[in-house]
Amino acid sequence: MSIKQPFEFIAGSPALCLVDTLGDRGGKGNERLPDPGTLDLWLAAAGLSSQASDAANREDLDEARALREAIHRCGLAVIVGEDLPAADLALVNRAASAMPLRPQLIGGRIVHHAGEPVRAALSLLAADALALFVDPLRQRLRQCPECRMMFLDTSRPGKRLWCSSAQGCGNRAKVRKFRARQAAAQNGGNAT
Numbered sequence: 129m130s131i132k133q134p135f136e137f138i139a140g141s142p143a144l145c146l147v148d149t150l151g152d153r154g155g156k157g158n159e160r161l162p163d164p165g166t167l168d169l170w171l172a173a174a175g176l177s178s179q180a181s182d183a184a185n186r187e188d189l190d191e192a193r194a195l196r197e198a199i200h201r202c203g204l205a206v207i208v209g210e211d212l213p214a215a216d217l218a219l220v221n222r223a224a225s226a227m228p229l230r231p232q233l234i235g236g237r238i239v240h241h242a243g244e245p246v247r248a249a250l251s252l253l254a255a256d257a258l259a260l261f262v263d264p265l266r267q268r269l270r271q272c273p274e275c276r277m278m279f280l281d282t283s284r285p286g287k288r289l290w291c292s293s294a295q296g297c298g299n300r301a302k303v304r305k306f307r308a309r310q311a312a313a314q315n316g317g318n319a320t
């Protein structure tokens with residue numbers, strides 16, 4: 129049996145998948161990028177790096193997390209229809225200005241390469257976020273009311289409320305509502 133894929137890429141865009149590397153935002157927070165090595169693994173899993181190990185250093189990790197939180201705050205502003213926070217937008221713009229990965233034809237195949245591979249990968253994520261902020265699709269940006277995960281609702285009706293994570297947020301909320309209704313009915317029954 130294969131090892132369980134440790135990362136979920138279900139947020140609907142690469143930038144939002146980065147945002148979701150901090151899980152449980154409504155609670156204690158679940159840091160899925162605890163060290164530079166894990167950032168390398170995540171970037172490789174996201175298809176943004178040809179180097180699966182030993183590329184990221186501590187500074188890169190800090191930069192990745194800062195970019196992640198700036199995109200998150202901008203996303204929250206988009207959801208409520210407010211202007212993007214200026215400092216956060218400046219940070220995303222700065223990250224996007226780094227030289228991205230460039231293709232090289234080596235030994236008959238394309239290899240993506242950069243002098244600073246992690247900054248290059250982050251610049252692609254920042255560019256993805258910037259494009260999303262001005263795309264009409266931004267109206268489909270959502271935050272799961274259960275786990276606070278940010279995602280793009282790509283369903284055709286565009287009425288998705290909950291994320292599609294393996295935690296089953298929609299189901300959990302429905303079960304809770306059902307139990308509350310049951311309890312209310314029972315209490316009502318006892319009262320009469």
Ligand SMILES: [Zn+2]
Nearest residue numbers: 272275291297
């Ligand atoms: Zn959720």
